Structure formats: structure tokens, C-alpha cells
Amino acid sequence: MTVEDELRATFARHEAETPPAGQLRDKIKTAVVRRQRRRAITASAVAVLALGVAVPVGLRTLGATPATPLPAVALTQNPAPIPATGLNVLLIGTDRAVGATAAVARTVLIVHVTADRKHVYLVSLPSTGVVAGGQSLADTYRGGGVAQTRKAVTGLTGLTFGTTVTVAPAAMRAVTDAVGGVTFCAAGGTSCARRGGAGVEKLLGGLGGKIDALDETSQSFLIGLAYRLADTKSLGDPAELQHLVTVADHSGLGVDGDLTVLATVAQSLNPAAVVGIRRTDEAPSEIYPADVGQSLYAALRSDDLATWASEHPGYVHKAQR
């Protein structure tokens, strides 16, 4: 018997192991419903990217009709009760290419909204920094995804995150293009310009392993995005918003958790009150120097970053246009 004949016979023998299709139909149905809910929540993730401004901006640049109708966006319906505490969202920027599943975290950032809703702090955690277990944050994400990264950051800071947002370059590009470009500065305050999605991706991609420059530029970009959305005051057509959500979702924006509360809070925030906190040295192996880190994490937990910032001006970067 030839190898080819043996192969055919082997495949035929193992056909009997095919599982029944009936149970699978139900599982697929359940998974589809879950995935559709997740898409709806993604609408709120756009609010996090906007860092505190009304989300349904004019998205006329997109124009086209949504390919798949999505459930109504929760943001404009039945706002959830707002807890009177500081809110923390973990934002992970990855290098995931379209169609790929493997990626490392390039930017890890805690978005902290103060209890009085007047300030947003962007606390960058250098992705080269080592966390419990001896791995860098970048490698923690590569090996363990969102769950392990969130666990590592919780272990480091003592904060719990109800929501984690993961942004791939393509999603950032899609959101940037949807708002007609974002004005921000490259590291060092040089090269301030309005860039479209491709320009943003090229700039951030070109920073490679320069974590300090990457964190600075990412913060500058997010602040610029907040201003851009604030400038575009129109409340857009829900269909266009849905389209943005679809674009972002398909291009690599992931949400883990519930963003409804934060999205509701986001509508009343002012981008001028966005403050960046980051290290300025290159590719550190510890997230923050021990004493600085401990006080910073304590301030995050107690929602008193204003005091901390006044005591550590070297780490603080105010929003600029």
C-alpha cells in the first residue's frame, strides 16, 4: 500500500470521531450573542479613547452605511448611576497587525478619572518595566494577554480595573481618520503637526523600542485626540457612530469589562484638564523608582494625584495644544 493510499484509509477511519453538530449549533448561537454584546460595548471604548469628551462627534468623513447593524449604543440611553469614586481604566496599546493574533504591549497606561470628574490623569507604565514574575509588561502581554497584564498591573499598583481597552495600530488609525486627523507633538515637543491615521501609525511605529519617546508621544496623541473631539461639537448621526464602532472593532479595538459608567462620566470632562504622568528616562527596567512608585500608586488608590503631582513635578506633563 502506498503512503497516499494509507493516508486516504487513515482519514476514512477517523471520520467516525466527528463530533455531533447539534450541540455545536447552540454553542455558536450563544457565542454570537456574546460577541454582538461586546461590539455594543465597544462604542463606549471610543469614549475612553476620547478621554473625557462627548463621543458622538460628527463622523461625516466616514459616510458609508454600516455593513452590519449593531445594537443601539448604550452611551446615549439610560446612563448608569455614577459612583462617587475615582475611576481607573487600563489602556494597552499593542503592535498587533491586522489579521494577526500575537502581539506585544508597546504602551501601557492607566486612565484615572478623579472622583470629582474634573481631571483625567494618564499614568504611563513603561512596557520595558519588570513586574512580578520577572517579565516585562510587554512580554507579560505577549504571553498572557489582557488578563495577565491586568493582573500584573493590579499586583503592582493595588488598583482593580473594571475595564481594560486594547488598541491595535489599525484601530488608532481608524479612529484618527474618523475625526479628520489629530494635532499632537512627537517626543521632545518637536514636530507638532496635524496627522492622519497613517501619519500617527508611522510616527509611533518609527519610535521602535524607545519607550520614553513612545510614552510621551502616546500621551500627546491621546490629549490631541481629546481636543479634536471637543472641537467637533456636533452630535453625530447614530448610524455614523455605529459605523465608527464597526470600523474600530474590526481594526483591533478590544474591550474587556463594562465601560458604561465611564462613558457616561466622559461626557462632562474637559480635555484641558488632562494630565500626563510618565518617566522620562529611556527603557527603564523598573516601572517607577521604588519610592516614587509606592507614593504614586497610593495616590491613585486614594484619588489624590493632585497632591502627588505637586510633589513630583518632574514626572508631570500638562496638556498643551
Add this chain to the structure above:
Amino acid sequence: VTYEEFADSRLTALLRYAVMLTGDPHTAQDLVQETMVRVQLSWRRIARTSSPDGYVRRILTNQFIDLHRGNWLRRVRLRPEPDQWFAAPSDHAQETAERDQMWAMLGTLPRRQRAVLVLRYYEDLPDGDIAEILGCAVGTVRSSISRALATLRTEFVEAR
């Protein structure tokens, strides 16, 4: 064709194909589930293609080739369910073991090579169709088949 009609007519065939690809009914079920979720969510677009069946098989095959990177694989590995579909051990254990040498050897091949063999010797597809599913040149398909068969011949002879 509606999604329901497609699923009714093709789900079992996709499961059989997935078993041949993965060599394991549990993994096959998860692979088909992940594929069909994507298919249902994008059905309107897929239904407009010239061959929805070919398109779906392409998604499934590419997911299998990228299997080690997929989130769904982690669920498979963590799941402790018993093996409920395998037939009960027969009295001809020795004979079965010998016959399953080929099945075991298939599991050692690179995923792309295994996929090529399944498409050729199980699905009986011509080189052109296989190349389309894998998104590669016809020449690449031929060389993959040739390499995979050479490996199996060598191992098969050594094992006997």
C-alpha cells in the same frame, strides 16, 4: 442561501474536515465554533462571494494554521472534558496501534503541510483550489505535498 441553510447543510462536513486537520474532536469543535461565529457575524458579505463554502473553508484552514496563536486554543487546553467521541478500545489493540501510526505521524507535520494533505487526500481538491484556500501559489502547494509525503514515507518505513 441564508446562514441557517448554510449551517444546516455544511456544519457536519466542516466538523469532519476540522477533525482531519486537528486530529482531535474537541479541538475540531472549537475550531469550527470560532469559524462559524465569525461566519455568522459576516454572513451578508460571505453570502455575496462566488463560493461561500470555499470562503468558509479558507477561514477555518487559516485559523488552524495560526492555531497556536488563537485565543480559542487556550480554552481547548484548559478544558478537562472527557473524550466522549472516541470509540471504545477494541480487542485488536495492536492492529489499531499500527494502523494509527499514520494518524500519529500526521500530527508531527507542520500545520500547513498537514492542511495540504487533508485538502488533497481527504477533500480530493485539485492544486488550484488548495492554493486558493491557503492563499499561496500552485507551485508552493505541490512542493508542500511532495515534502510532506517524503517525510511520511521515511517515518512510515522506519516505523515498520
